[in-house]
Amino acid sequence: MADQKRKGKKFWAAIAEAQSHAMDADPDIFVAGQDIEMGALWSTARGLRERFGPERVRNTPLSETAMAGLAVGAAVAGMRPIVEIMFIDFMACCMDQIVNQMAKMKYMFGGKAKLPLVIITHQGAGTGQAGQHSQSLEAWFAHIPGLKVVMPSDPYDAGGLMASAIWDDNPVIFITNKRLLGLRGDVPDEPYRVPLGKAAVKREGTDVSVVATGRLVQEALKAADELAGRGVSVEVVDPRTLSPLDSETIINSVRKTGRAVVAQEAVRFCGYGAELAAQIADEAFDYLDAPIKRIGAPFSPVPFAPTLEAAWIKGKGDIIAAIEEIVPVGAPA
Amino acid sequence: MPGTVGIIANPASGKDIRRLVAHASVFNNYEKVSIVRRAMVGLAAAGVERVLYMPDTFHICTKAAAELDLPFVLEPVADTLRADALDTVRAATAIEAAGAAAILSLGGDGTNRAIAKGARNVPLVALSTGTNNVFPTMIEGTVAGLAAGAIAAGAADPAVVAPRCKWIELAVDGIGRDVALIDAVVMADGFVASRAIWRIDRVREVVLTRAIPDAVGMASLGGFVGPVSPEDDWGLHLTLGQGGPCVTAPIAPGLFRPVPIAAVRRLEFGARVAVAGPALFALDGEREFTIRDGEEASLYVTRLGPPVVDAHRCLTAAQEVGFLRSDITAAVQSG
């Protein structure tokens, strides 16, 4: 069991490696953020400072607005910045730069601006960090034309999506879930990419589609394992890129299974899952045999107390319960 | 009116381009407010009855007075605020007309030059808040207020403690046009633009009322080739160029430049330095105006500048007549 756990590379290492490969190839790529020089808070930049030196791997003053603006200005002047905002909660401090500057510059200025930049940030509850360090806010960014939003759920996708994000000529918001960062998986040593805008069927099934994002993909896979033992075949679809969304893969899956559960960690109300559900309710309506179930956090800030936080956060059990509501399920094995 | 003192605090001093081209200090207006506040306390201690001040956009004097319970009447001089360089000249004239016994100034050479143009006969207590100042002295605001107050209170005789200073008069085609308290610089080409001087290669001639090595700017340049004190009844004329010594002088705060000097001569009172146009004149460190081809200017030094209070002499004289002392016995007992 212990050996099994140690197999493969960690999620954060895949991200760091992807950056390292890209930086080898292009001297205009630089990485900046708080504590980036020591490898970044979540280790996603580990080793970069040693390899690429102080000019390209830089600590910044504590200002999210300055950091996001740094990325915008440097990108439009021809560089390929990767800027880390430690917690997605802190993106609240630079929403203007992200939404009004970064996302719109190309469109407003007659198509001339090219902004090949990545903002990497980390979200999610379950680490005892309470209301201002635990949010999941991907829906905000997905609502903004001009941004691309990716949310990998495993180390392989993390590395591959980071590579694609770096080489994409548009601003990409790269969101990890903190609790996934230690997850291990098979990650190639050589450079590789996972295309943006392409969903992945993480597990095939026939009875119900679970369209899950981020950490909830792992939860869905566990739920699928468990339900398989009870005779239910669950298909798990991971959009991976939230914007632009690969609606086709999702709709095809739901048309095949006739049932859909949408699962996210974020607050359910007005969350990204609403978009997924709305698309399914429109495009796959005639194939649906049951209501679309939606899993997301209740309507409160993230509480601090571990017991409360555990109750707040959604996972495998909620997915199973939702499936049980719309699929005839046998008794637990 | 006896017991009246004027205050002129220039809100624009200490901000110019020399913070970019040299290493000049920044003098923000809150510091000026604080200095004026201390000076007002000094004036109050001296028993001054009325203080006239130059209104400015930052309201330096009213802000300074805001937290004090002052025993004197504080009044702005009327209708001088245009937020331009002439504000100071107009205010000085108004203060003189109101019969002030002294003017307390906060600024640099330029500010005092403007005051001198507006009020030639009022003793001036010049407190330095400018950039590279030769004319005003680094003096604590409290002491400056006290010195001005001593004059107003009649505790020191201005004829003794505030001798008239030298200045340079500048005439164009025979008509008096301007004055300078420390230096008049003739420059080739150049525009008035940002006013300060730091491109020494453009300087042709310099006329000085004082040349002292322990200064910054043109007075320092002169000070290293032919010192002239404020008391000497002559000035100095430098012609820049090859043929003489080269002085590496601090021409602005923290900025040294080698300056070749072709000729140095003592300039007796009234002796004229003729300058043919085109030329640009900088007075007390500020580029002011140009004359055109065909025009001719002349510069000469006199001792017709305003009376300038020497705070040390002033307060020494004041203590001799018992200034600030009321009841020695009581003071000793309570001490």
Next chain:
Amino acid sequence: MVAGVKYRKAIAQALRDEMERQPESFIVGIDIEPGGTFMTNEGLLERLGPERVRDAPISETALVGLAVGAAAVGMRPVVEIQLIDFATVAMDQIVNQMAKMKYMFGGKAKLPIVLLTHQGGGRSMGAQHSQTLEAWFCHIPGLKVVTPSTPYDAKGLMVAALRDDNPVVYITNKLGIGMRGEVPEELYEVPIGQADVKRAGEDVTVVALSSMVQDALAAAAELAERGISVEVVDPRTLSPLDSATILESVRKTSRVVIAHEAVTFCGFGAEIAAQIAEEAFDYLDAPVKRVGAPFSPVPFNPTLEKAWLPGKAEILSAVESLIPTAPSA
């Protein structure tokens, strides 16, 4: 038509009369003293005086923070952010401070704040002054969000917002700010969290937000002539959402179109659609249709902006797609 009271005046009336009753209230913003960017504060300075009607330096962060601090110690601030686009500059104060203070601090903080702001396109103000961003705020627990669509609702919801002890994000649509309607002179409340059926119908429900309510009513009138009975539901409050009224309507009509001006993708309409797809699924006879803006920033050119802005025509074609047999006029 000059009958009735303008939307902006209705807000001004509510502010003026209700704030007068609340001595702890004040209003602060940029250009507030002359009446606010959209004149929603007209007459306030005269009535309430300069201590309570205040211009502030141009810093949205400072403005919202000011409101949070003042509210936390017992005042009742109204803060205007001229355009919702500028709320991006103050998102931390809104989302991490204002919305969470009560919950994080053991329930003690009471934050009776009204954040008044204006959104929407149609005025050729370009991509940074024309956005519709209500969905962001609805996603944040701790905030209430209202989007009145008529002068009557504007006044009643403002009164309710002023009396509420929670932060309320009060969002108008710029184009609707001059709309006239019946508004009682006296103070009254439109309860927060209560939807309104603006027009009753049988065949299809249109759930419309803010400015789209008028478009939906216009579409409904046109469709009525063609024998299609449209029910128009205006949530009025987006958070907390009166789901019951919406679901009840959909269960009755079995068909639904959701319309808002914001970009469709990840907009508030997705939430309504998702709720319907879950809670009213068994009553639905057709796919859930959404009408919203396409996925681009708001263009400056009026023709392009018109093409960008959803309106009556888009509602009509969405309804028609659900009722394919409808004869066209």
Next chain:
Amino acid sequence: MDLSNDKLIEMFTRMTRIREFDERAGHLTEEAKVVGSVHLYVGEEASGVGVCATLNDDDYITSTHRGHGHLLAKGGDMRKMFAELYAKSTGYCHGKGGSMHMSDLDLGILGANGILGAGAPIAAGAGFACKHRARGQVTVCFFGDGAASEGAVHEAMNLAATWKLPVIFVCENNLYGEFMAYSSQHAIDDVSDIAQGYGMPGVAVDGQDVLAVYEAAFEAVGRARRGDGPSFIETKTYRYYDHVGRDYGVVPRPEEEVNYWKSRDPIDIFRATLIERDVLSDASADAITQSVRDEVEAAIKFAEESPEPEVSALLEDVYTEVTA
């Protein structure tokens, strides 16, 4: 100051182009020929031109909602500008930006910007690229006294100073932030006083004297190019018209104040200087003004005759298609 007569005349011409462009833009707004919010730079010409005259083509600037002047100061094409005002496809932004976002990236202009202070962090970013590339480029960040209240400006200044970036922060203090007087928004007289707090030199210059602005900018740009880090220049200037458009009298300003500033008109001052120096004569100065007016009318004609953008362009340029 080493300025050739050609350069001086070019500066005068650029100031005149700004004046004539914006005066006409203001009228076109009143005539409802153009839509949207038009923020006029009239009265502030010396600031933009004085600064931009020290820049090379490959230097960057960030601009503000009042950005026409900056674009023209950096050499903008009036035809594309009027076309953008008219929301035509031939405009700088193909009709998608409008007055407030009128920019030419090819001229190194990273935005006119509708968000106060937002250009400052972007300027820091472009400044970082300049430093990284080490080709001696610099970035100028224009902002107003109103924006000086925004956190973004302060945060960017701190970053630029800490990293010694080649950025020149130019605060055009026109005494009004929207309709609010400077004194109701700031407790200090000179915005430039804040520079010291961030560790960079700050100077205040006469913003009505293009040569004074030029001189300060020239020195600040020199510092930046030498690697000595950012500087702050406050140009004391005045907005002749309202926040938006010409005079709507939303909040009347003291007549005395308006008259005082108009008596120090930057174009009049510069014209007089150039005539006194025999760089221009009355006749040649008038000829420049006339040729600019002709250019303006031709540009308006071009704009009016230009096609509207196709509606099919609506969703173009949201994203860049090509990827590395």
